[in-house]
Amino acid sequence: MEKKSFYSNHRSKLQDIWLIPAIIVTIFIGKSIAEKGIATGFIFLILPFAVGYFVMIFFRPRIGIIGFLIYCFVMPYIGKHVSGLQVGLGIEALLFTTLFAVIFYQTNRFRKRHLNNDLVWMSIAWMILTFLQIGNPERPSILGWVYEMRSSTLYWVLTVVLSFQLLNKRTDINLFLNIIIILSLIGALYGMKQLYLGVDAAEHQWLEEGGKKTHILFGKLRIFSYYFDAAQFGASQGHLAIVCIILATGPYSLLKKAWYGIAGLLIFYGMLISGTRGALFAVVGGGLMFLILIKQTEILIVGAIVGFGFIGILKYTTIGNGNAEIVRLRSSLDPKDASLQVRLMNQELLRNYLSTKPFGTGVGTMGQWGTKFNADKYISQIPPDSLYVKIWGMYGIIGFIMWFGIMLYITGKSAGIIWLTRDPILKNQLIALCGGSTGILLCSYGNEVLNTMPTSAIVYMSWVLIWLSPRWDIPAPKTEPVVPKNPKRLNEYDYSA
Template identity: 65%
Template sequence: MESNPFYISNRNKIKDIWLIPALFFAVAFGWLIARRGMSTGILLIVVPFLIGFVSLIFLKPRTGLLVFIVYCFIQSTLGKHIEGPQFGLGQDGLLVLTWLGIFFHRSGRFRFRHLNNDLVWLAVVWFGITVLQIGNPERPSFLGWFYEMRSATLYWVLSIPLAFLLLNKKTDIDLFLSIIIFLSAVGALYGAKQLFIGVDEAENRWLEAGAKKTHVLFGKLRVFSYYSEAGQFGASQAQLAIMCIILAVGPHGNKKKILYGIAGLLIFYGMLISGTRGAMAALVGGGFTFLVLSKQVKILVLGGLIGIGFLGVLKFTSIGSGNDQIQRLRTSLDPEDPSLKVRLMNQKILKDYLATKPFGTGVGTIGQWGTTYNQDKYISQIPPDSLYVKVWAMYGVVGFIIWFGTMLYITGKSAGIIWKTRDPVLRNKLMSLCGGATGIILCSYGNEVLNAMPSSMIVYISWTLIWLSPRWDTPQTQTTII
């Protein structure tokens, strides 16, 4: 009788009794899959892991922010490969869950007084301005406002305070840099796979649905890797390439320098195959920021000459013209480029239209959400082609001045903090973060980059780490006056 799995004895009671509920759940799951399809089965498998993950966030809220950093890189490719779920809303969910994990954490160890600083308050003010835009006289769609608001301000106002609370150790800079450099390098490798082997079925379906007209030019693929599109891929790769280059020339050990150098070259190649001309601004802006903050005239002069020489080769020679990626990059310096002329013409149209609208036409009235939810608005039919233009159109000249002034203030104060940093290793890492963030801000003049993932997440957390850095710096030497 002991061979019977349902026979209960003192020896095997605990082991075999679980076969009864297991059998019950197996039958129930089989019935649900038969009635509802395989998607229900996948959901049933995923739900226990989701419950475990949510529990982990409440136990260790820091986990939520780290997963958010990784998720910002991969959410776009998830959306391409799995139809149905709105994976973009997963970013919102992770941030909100992490905040809930902090509020209900049993330790109560989080010091909210550290959030009383100008970086957090600037984010709160911009969020408030965005909320006021609901009452814009142009009466934009609320759904358009909601979806645009997420990238325009929600991720900004949620992620920066979280970073202050959860990434407040000196080693967190290394952790953050390691994550984003690794994922960017993998992105470059995956992009090379798309170029030489080809896109997969899901990616090809996305191209055929409409993206092909901007991602296949003259029979050549503009690589987008696992990012949302080629423009974001190229800009993010340029941002990380210049960050790696700055780290590679810093006061690190030879092993680290070599790793940073290899990663920088690989990611730079990823930028080239994206065919994103605007990414040049991220390289130039980030490089110039580093040269200024280096405090060394020799490096500033040498770096400036190298940069001018690089731009000169692109502008005045035909070197590398046989390479499609280099040739497309060269067009970014051509004032007669047809694409540039179209952009300038659109800006002239917007200038006339917005002349009597100092507060713009409302958040979500131009760009993707404008064409989706505000088709009745004239402005929704004009492509912004630039984050600067988009902010100007949505918030008006008043809002644009506030936004641009905020960018200048944050960049200036970041530079001031780095200028006073005494620890040379920490200083080099901060220059990398500041150079990458400044490059993305400049790059956003040509493309909508700062309001897209993962670039916006990298910039927001970079700002926060720079603000936190004075507490990690080498203590100032005290001199005794006799």
């Protein structure tokens, strides 16, 4: 048998022509790994699986929205460990791929009427206002608008629309809770690893490149786990801590109560080691909402006493001052705190500057993108330090009133839906979701957390699950009509009973 050789009989011609692109690709991969590190090789390793996953989304769009939720947790970790990778684009890739799958594949299975509700229309109204901000008289940079619009509007609209289409089963609320609790618990454990064993090489480099300015205070590391930063880590941990604590009070088995309770305590500890003072208000706000929604006066009174007692201990005593985390948490209740005074001064500057700008200075003029793309604007030099302040600066008082009104409406209607829920297990889950979301809304006054992943995805999907919950509730009991003893005297009986 003639042996097959690399070259054909004509030495100038390769027998297997496909080897040429294979060799070129191999050289390119090798060069990339040599220049950018082994993490780049990991990207090439998972690339075929990623392509396969995106193809699967067109056959089962549900895995797209679930993958999006998981990716929002791990995205910051990937960004820190793979230098130069635009991890934020992965969110758009997942959301738009899932949207196209919903539109073009098995369209008869998805109902447009499910989108005809106030939650969707409010998100669209906010998107319209954001697009109108392109014409802001201050003429902000269009690139700044594009980058800011993604987190402030685009993710909101797409997440709500896709969740209404794809999270349409009773078991989806259980799946959602399991995913966010497990990933948050892993985040807390990873944060403990950073605290007791130290950060890895990539995280150390991130700190040296500027992160240590805000993450090393008085020689002590503020833990950020695999989140974007310590502020987001702390707020998210506070959010999920109160969710777990509320679930632990539900009508479940002892084993399940223990799972929620232990997870809640560990995640609460994750909040403490983050050094994020504002995260306390996520727990306080969520706990207060829980006490209101259970509609039990005795528990409300006891819970209020315990809650105010805890706050009183932090504010008026020195108990726990030997612990740095408690000391920093205590400073969040000090009205003379230097950080708070600086924020109040910045807000006074904004109040004077925005007095003649009812529509603000435009989307993308404050915060990270304001500094990068609108450095010539006076407002870009003022740190917002708050989602409320940032929206006020970018959209003006008119936009802020609209946004705050939407938030209040969503919170109020969520409470109304929960009050009418009859299924005790479902009601407990909804209270946990509503309490957590309300806590984040309150927490966003001190930090810009609602517009940052994974908190954004969790809150938006929580809203949708609350809106969908009436279809999963126990049917209302039917009342039997009163049958008259004498049919001839119908007017004597009330059939509305």
